[in-house]
Amino acid sequence: MPTGILALFAFLPILVALVLMVGMRWPATRAMPLAWLVSAAAGVLFWKMDPVVVAASTIQGFASAVTVLLIVFGALIILYTLSESGGMETINYGFHGISTDRRVQVIIIAFIFQAFLEGAAGFGTPAAIAGPLLMSLGFPALAAVLVALILNSIPVTFGAVGTPVWFGLKNLSYKVEHAISETGPGIGFADMDGFYMLIGQWSSVFHSVVAFILPLFVVCFMTRIFGRNRSWKEGLAIWKFSLFASTAFVIPFLVSAFFIGEEFPALIGGLVGLPIVLMAARRKWFLPQASWDFGPQSEWEAQWTGEIATQADITFKARMSQVRAWMPYVLIGLILVLTRVQFLPFSGWVRSWSIGFREILGQSGIDYAIEPLYNPGIVPFVLVALLTVLLHRMPAQKVKNAWRQAFFRMKNPTIALLFAVALVQIFKNSSFNPMGYASMPLSMAEAVAALAQGSWPLFAAFVGALGSFITGSNTVSNLLFGEFQYDIATALDLPRQIIVALQAVGGAMGNMVCIHNIVAASATVGLVGMEGAILRRNVLPLLLYGAVVGAMGMAFAYLVFPGVF
Template sequence: MRLIEGLTASMPVLAVLVFLVMLRMPATRAMPLALLITAAMAWLVWGVPGHYIAASVVEGWVIAGGIIIIVFGAIVLLHTLKASGAIDVIRAGFTRISPDRRVQAIIIAWLFGSFLEGASGFGTPAAIAAPLLVALGFPPLAAVVTALIADSSAVSFGAIGTPVLVGITQGLDQPAAEFVREVAIRAISIDVFVASFLPLLMICMLTRFFGEQRGWKYGLRLWPFALFGGLAFTLPAYGVAVLLGPEFPSIFGSIIGLAMVIPAVKVGFLQPKIPWRFEPNPSVDAPGNETLQANTGPQMQAPMGPLLAWLPYLLVVMLLILTRLDFLPLKALFTGVSVGLSNIFETGIGAAIQPLYLPGTLFAAVALITILVHKLPAAKAVSVWKGACLSLLPTVIALGASVPMVRIFINSGVNSAQLAAMPLELANLAVLTFANTWPLVAPFVGALGSFIAGSATFSNMMFATLQESAAVQTGNSTTTILALQMLGANAGNMICVVNVVAAASVVNLVGKEGQIIRLTLAPMLFYVLSSGLVASLFFL
C-alpha cells in the first residue's frame, strides 16, 4: 500500500481528528467536508466506482435515519418530563440518595447506563443517561462526557449479547458456541482488572474539568467508593458470563450493582463527608444547557409522587426488555416492519431499519403516554414536540454526512486498485508493523472499528477473522486476542463520531463534538492500553 493509499484509508480517522479535534470545527461543517474529501479520494486514489460511492451515501442516509429517530425520541421524552414536572421530582429523589455529583454519576451513568446498554444498546445509554444528568443539574458537556465514558464495559454484552453472539460469531463464520463463550469469559476476566477503575477515572475527569472545586484530587478522594461501584458491576457480570453465557452479564451485573450501591449510599458506606457539587449555574461550564431549559417551558405543573415521575423511565426499561427477548412474541412483531433499500444502484449494497424496534420509537411512544398520565396540557405537549423537531436540524446535517463517510470507507473493498477495504488494509498494515507487540495493539484495532463504524458489533464482525489470524501468526492465544478485540471495540464507543454527535444533539451541544472527543480520548486510551497490558501480564 503506497503512502497516498495509506492516507486515503486513514482519511475518515484523520478528518475527525483534524477538523473536529484540532481545528475545533462543529460537526455540521466538519463532517460534510470530511465526506466530500473521503468520497473524492476513494474514487480517485482507491478506485472505488462512482456508483458504489453513491450507493454508500444512500445506505448511510438510511442508517442515519435510524439514529435520528433515537435522538428525536430521547429529546421529546426528556422535554415532556421536564414540562410535566417529573424531572423535578426525580432530581429531588437523587439528591435525597446523595447530593454528591460524583456519587450520582456512578449510579446513573455507570450502573443505570450499563443496564440500558445490556437491555438495548445502539446508543440508548447516552440518549437516556446524558439528558437525565443534565436534568439533574450537570453541565451538558459534563453529562455527555460522563455518559460516553460510562457506556464502555457494558458494551461487551450490550443488546442482550449482540457484540458476542452476532459480532464475534458472524465475524468468525459460525465458530463453536463453546469457543465463543470462552472468548466472552476471557473478555470480562480482563475487564475486571480494567473496567472496575473506569468509575474512578470518570469522576476524576468530572472533578478536573467541571464544578466549583476543580482538580484530580477531588475525584481521587472518592476512590474507595468508585472502586466499589466498579466492582459492583464487573464482578457480578463475570459471574453471570460464567454461569449463564453472554446474553445477560450487562443486565444482571448492573441490576446487582444498583441493588448493592444504592443501599450502601443511603447508609453512608464509603461516602464523602463534604459533597462535591457544580457551580450554581451549570450553563457557565458548558453552553447549551440554557437552551434546553428554555425549550421545555415552565416546570412543575402539580404535585407528583416519585412513582408517577419515574413511570415513563420504568415503561422504557420494560418495553426495551420485552421487545428484545427472543422467546417473547413482541420481538418478532416489532422487527417485522422494515423500511429500507436493497441493491442500491445495482451494487448489492442495501440498508434497512426496523422503525418499531428502534429505541427512539419506544421513547416517543412513552412520551405520548406520559402526556396522558401526567395530564400535560395539549398546547404545551404540541410545543414540546415542535421544539424537538426543530432542534434536530443540526443533527440531521452532521449524521447525514458522517454515516455516509463511514459506509464509503467500509464498502471500499470493490475498487480498481486491487486492495482490500480500507479498514482491513489499515488492520493488515498494523499486523505487519506491530506483530511482536500484538497484544498491546489488538485492542486499538477493535477501537478503530467502533470509532469508524459506530458499533462494537460491526467492529467485531469486521476484524474478528483478522484478529484470529494475527493471533496464530504471532503465537498468541486466540481466545485472548479476540477478547482484546471486544474490549477495544468497547473503548472505541467513547470517541466514535456517530455516538458523540448523537449524544451531543440530545443535550443541545451540537458544535461541541471536538471538545467532547478531546475529553473522552484519554479514558479511551486508558481502556485499550490497560486491557493490552493486563492481558500480556496475566492471560498470555
Template sequence: MYTFLALAPILVVLVLLVVMRLPAKISMGVAYLVTALLALFVWQASGAQVAAATANGIIVALTLLFIVFAAILLLNTLKEGGAIVAIRKGFMDISPDRRIQVIIVAWLFCSMVEGSSGFGTPSAIGAPLLLALGFPAMASVMAVLIIQSTPVSFGAVGTPVLLGVWTGINDKQDITQAIAPLSAENYLLQITGNIGLIHALVGFLIPLILSAFLTRFFGARRSFMEGLKVWPFAIFAGLSFTIPYFLVAKYLGPEFPSLVGGFIGLMIVVPAAKRGFLMPKDIFDFAPRAKWDKDWLGSLPEEKYDDTVAPKFSLMRAFSPYIIIIALLIITRTIAPLKAFLTGNLTTLEFSNLFGTTISSKVQLAYSPGSILIVTSLLCILLFKMNGKAVKRSWSSSAKTMVDAAPALLFSVPMVQVFINSGSAAEVANALPAMPILLAESAAGAFQNAWPLVSPWIGAMGAFIAGSNTVSNMMFSYFQWSTASQIGLDGNLAGQVVALQAVGGAAGNMISVHNVVAACAVVGLMDKEGYVIRKTLLAMTYYVIQTGLIGMGIIFGDMWWWILAVIWPITFFGILALSDKKNASKSISNG
C-alpha cells in the first residue's frame, strides 16, 4: 500500500501532464497538493518539514527563472543586434538540411555546453538558438532535452560524479572493506570509466534518434524513415563525440569527457558536413510555417529572415557571444580561486535550517549560468553597437516571457522538494523513508538478481523527480551499491551497478518535469509540457532499456544479454519504421 501511495505523485504527473496533456501549472499544482497531503497525513512528516521543503522549492524555482530570463535575453539581444541573420546563414552554409543542423547544434554544441555548465544550461542556450534557425519551438525543446542524456553524467565539469556518486560511496565502511586495498578515490575513477563506456555504447545512436524524431513529429510527411536515412552521418557524428568522450572518462577522470567530446566532435563533424561527407542526397526542411501545427508554436513573436540578404556581421563576430559564454563557463568552473569567490560567503545568500528543520537553501547568483548569460548580453550591446530602444525591447520582452513561465516552475519544483523530503520524523512509530527511497527499496525487493536491468530505471526516476542527475546519484548511489552487494556481487561489480545508476540518472533528465518546464519557457512554449514529454519519453525508454541490457551483459557475462543489447536498438528503430506504414495506412483510410 505504501509503495502505491509513494508512486501516486508520479502517477498524477503522468496522467495529468502526459496523458491528459494539461498545462504544467495545473498538473504540478495538483501533484504538489497530493504530495503534501501524503507527506503530512500518511508519512507523518511535520508541518515544518513540508513548509521548509516548499520554501526551498520556491527558492530553487526563482533561481531557475533567473536563468530563463537570461537565456531569453541573450536570444532577444542577438535578434535586436542583427547577429541572428549571420548565425542563420552560417548554419545554412554548413548544410540547409535540418537533420544535420539539429545534430550539430543539439548533439555536439549543446553537449559541450553541458560539459562546461550543466544544470539546464544546454536548454537555455540551445533551444533559443534552434528557434532562431527556424525550428518550431516544440522541436527545439525536444531536441535539447533528448541530448540531455549522454553528456549529463559529466556535466558541469563532472559534478554528477564528483559530488553525486562520491557522496554515495565515500566514508562507507562496507564499501571500504569490499574494495580494499583500492582507495575510494581510485574506485570513483573506476566507476567513471564504467559510466563512460556504458554511455558510449548506448549514446552513439542519439543523433539518429534526434533526426528520426525531428522528421516524424515535425516533418510534412510525418515519417521516421525520412530521419533514419541520414544514418551514416548520424552514426559518424555519434562516434565523433562518444569515442573521445569515453577515452577521457577512462584515462583522465570525470571533469572533461563531455566538454572534450563535444569540442572534438564539432572539429570533426562541421568540416566533414561542409565537404558533404556521408551527407544524404535529399534535403529535409520543415513545411511553410503556415502549415505548422499550432501546438508547435511558442508565444515568442515570429521572426522573418531573408537568407538572400547579406548579414551585417561576420559569422565569427555574430557567434562570438556563444564563444564568450563557453569561455566564461570554463573559467568560472575550473579556476579554483575564482570559483571559491563566486561560491563563497560574500556572494552566497544562505537560508539555513528553514522553519527549524535540517533543510537549508542557498542562492549563488554570481555563480549561476544566468549571470554569465546576462554579462554576455551586456557585452553584445557593445559588440553589435545596439541603440537604447533595441536594448529596452530585448529586456522588456524577456521579462514578460519569464513572468509567463513562473507559475509552472513555482509549483513543480516545490512538489519535487516535498517528495524528496517526505520521510517520517524520527520519533514517529513505524517511521517511513522518504517516498523515492521507499519506491527504490520496493523495486529492489521485487527484482533481486535482475537488479542491473532495473537499476537504471531507479536512476531515471530520481532524475525525473529531482530534475538533476547529481541529486539522483546522491539519493541512490549507496542504495544501488548496497542492493548489488546483497545479491552477491563483489565490490567491482557493485561499482558497475553504481555506474548504471549514474547512466540512468542522466537519461531521466530527458523527461524531468522542471527541466521540461524550463526548456519550454525559454522559447515561450507555455502549457505544452505534456506534448514534449510524450516524445522524449520514447527516447528515454530506448536509453534506459539498452543501459540495463548492457549492464546485465557486463555484470553476468552471459552472451545472451549482449545479443539482446544488439537486438533492442534494431527493434526500436524497426518499430519506428513500421509505425510509418501504420501512419500512412491511417492517412489513406482517412483520406
C-alpha cells in the first residue's frame, strides 16, 4: 500500500480525537476511548496486525499509563497536603509579597520555576505543580493550565536531567558510530557522548531565541483572553521585566549546554535564574507602574473554572515561616537531583527495584516495566507529602482530607490516560505487522517528508511535536522519530546535527498540546471536559514556536552549515 494512503489511515485516530475534543468539545474521558477504538481498527484492517498484538498493546498501554497517573496522584497529594497544612497559603502570601501583578507571577512561576522542575523531574510534573500553584494565587483554572502548559516547553528537551537527549536519541548510536569511523576527527566529536552534547548545544540555541519571545507572548495571550479589557497591550507593558527574566534564564542555560552537557541546562537555568528574577521583582526593577489582575470572579466566564473553586478572597496569611512552607518543594528538588545525577549512588538505589512483565499475551517485544521508586509520583512526591505531615505538624483529620481529595480527583484523568496511552502503544507496535509496513507514526512522517523535500528544516520540528502529541513525551518522540530525522537529513544532504536538534526541540514544543499533559494538568486544577478548549488555544503558540525554530533551522542548514555532518 502506498505510504501516502497509509499516512491517511494512520492519521484517522488523531483526526477523531481532534474533531471530538476540539470541534465537538467532548471531554477526553469520552473522546480517547473512541480514538483508541479507531486506532485498533486501523491496525487490524490496514496494517493487518494480529488482534492479539492489538490486545497486548492495549494492556501494555494501560500498564504504562500507571507511570503518568502516579505523577498526577503525587502532584495532587502535594497540593492538597500543603493546602490542608497551611503551607500553600503561606507560599501564596510570600508570592503576593513579591508582586501581586499576575503577569509577573506567570513569568516567575510558569517560566522560571517550571524550568527548574522540568530539569529535575520532567514527564509532565512541572505543569501538574505550577497549575495548582497559580490557581491558588487567584488565577482562573483555565488560565493557570494554559500558561503552565505553554511555558513548559522551552526546558523540556533537557527535562529529567537530559533524558530526551541521552535516552531518547540512543537509537542513533550505530549510525553515529559509523559516521565517526567514516569521517574521523573532522566530524567534530569523538563518541556518542560528544554527539549528545552537540545536539544539546544546538537545541539550546533554538530554545534560547524562543525564550525571549514566548514568555512575553504568553503574558499578552493571557491578558487578551482573560483580561477585563481583552487587551494584548496590557501584557506587552511587562516587556522589560520579561526580557530581563529571559536573560537571567538563558545565560546559565546556554553556558550549561555548551560547557557541562545535556543533562543540566534546564535545571541550572531555573536554579540560577529564579533568585535573580525574584530579587528584581521585589525591588520592582523593570516593572510597569500599574499592576494587572483578572476581573472579579463574578465576571469570569463559566468555562474558566472547574470543580476546584478559585478563592474569591485573595487575602493570605502566613501560617508558618516561608522556609517551613517551602521545605516540601526544596526537598522535592533536592531528592530529584540526588536521584537523577548518575555519578551519585542514589540513582542506582532507587532504580534497583523494578516491576514488570515480558511478552504480554506471548507477544515478543511487547513488554512493560516500572521502577516504582524512580517514578517522581512516589519518590519524591508521595514521600515528601508524608514528610510534610511531620514538618507541618498536621493533625490526622487534615491528612485524611488531603488524601481523600487526591483520590477523588483521579477518576477522570485515569479513564482518559488509560485509553490515550493504549492508543500510543498501538501506534508504536503497528510496526509488528506481516506486510512490512512502517509503523503508523513513521508512515505519517515519511509522507510529510516526501512533500517537503528541501524545505524540510521548516517542518522537522513539527514532526517532533507530532511525536509528543501522540505519545505525550519528548523522550518517546525522539525514540520514534530520531532515526527518521537523521535519515532524512542524510538523504537531503542537510546537516544532521541541525535536523536532529530540531526533532528534539519539536518534541519539547509539542509538550503544550499533547493529550497526556493536558489531561494531567487539567486534573490537578479540577477542569473536566475542557481538554479540547485547551488544545485549541495552545495551537497558536505551538505554530509560533515552530515558525521561529523552523526559520532558524533553514538559515543554519543552508546559510551557515551547508553539508556539514
